[in-house]
Amino acid sequence: MNRFAELLDRLVLTPSRNGKLTLITDYFRSVEDPDRGYALQAITGDLAIAAVKPAMLRALVVERMDPVLFGYSYDYVGDLAETVSLVWPEPEQSANHVPTLGEVVEKLQSASRSDGPGVLAGLLDNAGISARFAIIKLVTGGLRIGVSARLAKQALADFGKVDVAEIEELWHGLAPPYATLFAWLEGKAPKPKQSAKALFRPVMLSHPVEDNDLAKLEPADYVAEWKWDGIRVQAVSLGGVRRLYSRTGDDISGAFPDLVDAMDFDAALDGELLVGTLPQWTGTFSDLQQRLNRKAVSAKIRERFPAFVRCYDVMQIESEDLRQLPFVERRLRLEDFVGLLEPSRFDLSPTIPFSSWEELEALRKAPPHPIIEGVMIKRRDSAYVAGRPKGPWFKWKRDPHTVDAVLMYAQRGHGKRSSYYSDYTFGVWSGPPEAGELVPVGKAYFGFTDEELKQIDKYVRDNTVERFGPVRSVRADATHGLVLEVAFEGLNRSTRHKSGVAMRFPRISRLRWDKPAHEADRLETLTAMLD
Structure with missing residues (x-):
């Protein structure tokens, strides 16, 4: 547990991306299973401790100190986990055994809601300040260490000297504490098989247009389309399994059951998640926020803000992987495919005819719809490549x-x-x-x-x-x-x-x-x- 606590402390104090990557890869290299797997689960935000809630934690603290003094302390420090770890009474004697991260997680996850406060208090009583801070971060679910799930996956790729796209394509078929994943990355076992269906595919991203970028490009080599103000998603329905993923690979299907129900196809589509009533009305991002980050959505909200996907690209149709085809060929396949889908849930983002960058700039500055935030520029012969390659795709947003x-x-x-x-x-x-x-x-x-x-x-x-x-x-x-x-x-x-x-x-x-x-x-x- 102390090594995980040290990792969190150092990540908080390390501002640079490369520095954080080095810390995480070194941790994976020096820590055994299952601790490193549970650490990975916590860092990616996938670790849940159902038996303990923040309100329980506050109740435990005020049993041990004056609530007014705790309120002043929390006000000054500004972070619940840090405050509790500092004010929690020190143990009268050093613990004979410092639990591992795996032991802590397994104790907390096996505790019932009624046992949870007692189990947590026992762990905090036998831990030092740094370990207490780490334990509290685990149970509250917010590490706040400046590390995204994507960065953690990049650290895995660096650790195993593989492409991060391989990690992302496997991710949703893996289970914590990821023993088979680490064994493959260390060369001790074969690569885990993609046993799960409707897996996430690494997203192709664009570069913002910078000074003199367009002067080096030939307009005839590119296709332009509108950039809509929603969130980028993948709608994947294959082998009878339906999943809606965010651009970072989070499964958000639960918040959009109305959309998932309409995914009656065998394909993997890339597009923009929006709300509205097609073709009459496309809602604002504020409207979309009524549907985001919810575990359950009421019938009233679904009726008021129906979700749909405005399709940009297609990665797979049935068993055929289309990602290596040129963009213009994928676009033709997409146009035919979208025509077969439920029209109230899927439509096509239109392309923009233009002959010069000056003409496109004028269109960018005066788009035909208020929910458009700019244009996308895609090279006609570009394959669908994971990551952010420089050259094939550009985004040219409206000036703020x-x-x-x-x-x-x-x-x-x-x-x-x-x-x-x-x-x-x-x-x-x-x-x-x-x-x-x-x-x-x-x-x-x-x-x-x-x-x-x-x-x-x-x-x-x-x-x-x-x-x-x-x-x-x-x-x-x-x-x-x-x-x-x-x-x-x-x-x-x-x-x-x-x-x-x-x-x-x-x-x-x-x-x-x-x-x-x-x-x-x-x-x-x-x-x-x-x-």
Whole structure:
């Protein structure tokens, strides 16, 4: 357990991607089964501990210390696992046996809901601070170490000196703690067979268009199509098994039973998941969010926001793998195939006729539908290749919108940022100019440098007018306030916000120390964008 705790500590303190990869591969190399398999399961977010919930953890803590003192401690630290690991009473004597990660996981997973708190308390009583932190991270399910499931799979590929695409194609047919996978990667056993049906296929990704990229390309060699503002998915139905996968390989079928029921075909399709009623209405990303990240979806939500896939590509039809065919050939096969599918659940993303990059740029800047966020440019002869090869596919998104807004609230961050106010809620002016008020329009927690973070944090502390636990209300009026230039990808109407609008992907693009608060933008500026 101590080695896993050390891995988590070092991953939190290592900012670089390559540094994290090295740490994980070294761990796989030095730790035996089943511990490394359970570590992999935890890092990829697939480890579930049903017997313990965060509320139980809080109850255990307040049995051991004053609840007000714990509240102050949690407010200061900003992370539940870190706070509990620090304030938990130290054992009176050192434990004779430090459990392995495998032993901890197996104890917790075998515990009943009624036994769970006692089992957890026993483990924490016999662990040091770092091990307690790791155990709590396991039971709460949020490691917050800056490692994605994709990065963990890349570490496996580096460990076994194989292509990450091989790992991804096997992944959904494997079971924790992945003994057969590690045996193959170490050269001790043959490659696991793809026994599961309807497996995920590694996605082909694009590069953003950068300066002078298009000048080197011949327009006649490429096909353009619209880039829709949903989420990239694979709809795979083969051998009687139906799965809907996100672009990272997560099985999201459970949140979209209406769509899965319509996957009455034998194929693997690549497309954009959207909601709406075809062909009349395509909903916004805000509408799609009503369906995302749910374990179960009510009939009312399914009826109000029916899901469909706008198809971009086809990877397999029946037993025929089409990925090595040129894009234009796959496109013809896709056009014929989509015509056979349920028209309320599957349609085709149209291509865009163009003869020059200037013509395409004009179309990109004025798309025919508000749910379009740009264009995709695909080389006619490109095979469907896993990863992000430079040259075959490009994405050319619309230029981001920007507004000047005023900082209204700030909240402590997590992990490395737990000592800083790094999550910012900002607003714009509403009402008559002589008696305007600020209304919140968004929240952002990135886009600024570490030095700018320190500057904003000091500003928040110096200008706090009210406190609400980990949140501070900052002075913001016509004569005093910090103006933030906020960039965002799109804007939707929202009944959940007082302003009536919700931003898509907001981030801080610039600190406007030079601009008076009363000169920040007005709500009418945003509503005009909607209109």
